[in-house]
Amino acid sequence: MDMEHTPALPTSPRARLRAAASAGALLLLLTGCGLIGNTPEEEADDTGDGGDTANSTEGAAAQEAVELPVGSTTTSTAWGPDLEVEIQALERVGSDALRLTVGVGNHTTDDIRHFKNLRDNDLGGYDLSGLTLLDVTTDRQYLPLTVGGDCVCEEFPDRRIRAGVVESTTVLFPAPPEGVETMAVLTPITAPFHGVPLTDADEEIPDPGADAPVILDLTHPTDTVVADYQRHETDGEVTYELAADVLFETDSAELGDAAAQSLERVAAEIDISSADRVSIDGHTDDTGDDSVNVPLSRERAEAVETALNDLVDRSGVTYDVDGHGSADPVTDNDTDEGRAQNRRVTVTFAK
Template sequence: MSAVLTLAAAGCGVLPTKEAAPPAATTTPPSNAPTTNAPPATATATATGQDTRPALAETRGTETPNLKVEVVGLNRVKAKHLIAQIRLSNTGTDEKLPWSADMGDRTRPLGAMEWASGIGILDAQARTWILPYKPADSPCLCTDQKRDGLDHFIDPGQSITLYAVLPAPSGNPATTTVLTPVAPPMLNVPISDQPPTGDFPDPDTEPVTPITRRLILPSESLDKSEETADDGKDLQVNLSSDVLFAIDKATLTTQAKSIMTRTAELIDASPATVVTVAGHADSTGNNAINDPLSLRRAQAVQRALTALLTRDGIRFQANGYGSRRPLYDNDSDEGKRRNRRVTITFPKPQPPAQQPTTTTSPGATGLTATTKADGQPITMQIAGLRRLPGGLGLLTYTITNKGSAETWFNDLHHAQDWEAYKYQAASNLHLTDVTARRQYRPARLQVPTDNGMDYYCACTDVSGVRIGTEKFAPGQTREFWNLFALPDTTDTLNVKIGPFRDLQVPIQ
């Protein structure tokens, strides 16, 4: 309560509410904490200050299973804002649990890490990850550990309640997916249009910046001739120059037409009036060679696509960028191969109306595989592969150390992936549609920077403040998650996670 009342007292407007929120902390604030004229505790709080509201959804911390994460409030305000309230509980009996640095948004500067800036929602319709508003003078409209007088730790058997004010998801959905940095996402959380319980800052009374991260959904053909990135607005199709052209040539090979046919079909099905074609090279050679060669290759692809299209009214823009726009690290042969490409970009086709899908029993996804780490048996079990709105899918799985000694299991991030993420993450896995001969890689978050763009895996972190995520005690189990694109033409996919064997997993 001190958090929101302190903000209101400082001159910030307050959103319409029902009654005062339960206390944000369950321990006595330190002597330097801000003082407020707090209203009496509501019926949702016990005599000891515990927030007893029923949970709308819950999950468990990946690194700390004793950390229970619950949504206790999710309210749409003025049809454009969302108030999220998250209760963190220490269900253990003997150790305090740290929380403050873990709840910060990993895609913002470290100054935001002591705020609850990592509370977010998934806007499936807009294909974005929404985070709390940023005012001009603070990291976010959300709980701040220092300002609100909260301890860094949660005592055994105690809980704290955090809040965040963020933009409402588009399309006025009845439910949404709630995200935190510490645990797997919580799906189908109901959104209430009733006023929230408590007083919260009103983003309409001060300048604030919406913080959204665009989701990029990558996939590639199994023959590695083509890879596609879907950001919900545009498709970016990267065609391998090694397949399209002979070395140092700009004449299309006999294989090129069959490879470009799929791209032409996608352009035909899209609302595109302008299509950009960009040639790229790896770091071998120099600009005097790479620049004109990449342009000639882009022009060759443009002419071939023009002949394959079945509708009129499409204009092309062809450019050659040489080696100046690499997607991958040129230090490896694989990175160089992927950088030798011709990229076609155009508005994505509208997806067909999705037919109702049969829900698979959760028991059908209890599939397991085993491996070893430092001699200790490690078990992986699929918890679920669930279809979300907007062509998205959520894979959850557990890793358990079945051995008798503590061990590190580092294989979750040891991937020869085609994205260099900002931090290490559980990205060493993929889904395969065997019939369509297509592979789906973990989604990534696109974050603009002063120097270009950073990419973060839309999955469980295994570095940063969660650096111990890959260290397992004997018998310890952790749950991991990844977002993917899911094809709408199949109900079963091959799942390959790290060194474990492939598993045939039904989509729920």
């Protein structure tokens, strides 16, 4: 079907639903990661502001610029290929900000009401607050600008995506240093958009009075702890410890709906990594015996493998899967909290 485009909305700060600037909700590692996610939401305490890029370690080569607009169908929504996310522009607006313009195309015959699949729950509402930018040359991830903890975003018109229409809206990010020509755009519901070119807008915008920018330096060892996973990083390797209680129902190896966001973040980070092998290991607590725990832990690892194989966009990645039952606890099993920590699936891969 032919799609019409509505104009992008002007950018201005809007009140959002965030109660507090929780550091644990700021790292959207490829969320959709977020690397995160969103990068794609966690960690400001451990890494803080990215600082001067002159002191960062050498990252990957700059990515070849793509021609805009560039679109991708969604990988983790009920609409699947009938919902398309389109990167329309990434523009410098003044010296301190980037304006990202994104269109969402609805190829169905019905309006999608209350569309919030691209938001970060702690930063925004019916908007693009769940998107992040990645500078692959410095391994730095840029989170949306905020005012009082609320995303400097515009909501989608009428909070919906009309049938047969590409609805466009914007979000502001801190600007990278001069000389950065392309960035990756990470969303919670698509594969990463690589090589998005930076251009200069025809106009500047009023200073939104934004909070201090959050730019995460991904080259330093980090430990990120949130409700659904822990992320550990060294110079050469990344490990996600995914909470089994979030991924699965009790005694089940079938992934639940709540697993999608964590797995999308992991998949997005694998996509931009150098890894050609990914290790997936299932673990249980010591409730029950090995005759139950070992096969259950392996079945859960296999379920994660199946999901990641579908979500990872890059070819040439193979998976090593194993189940260990209760043999490798990260803490004691004497408390409910300890047992919950031990029920996990770990995903490890090279940076």
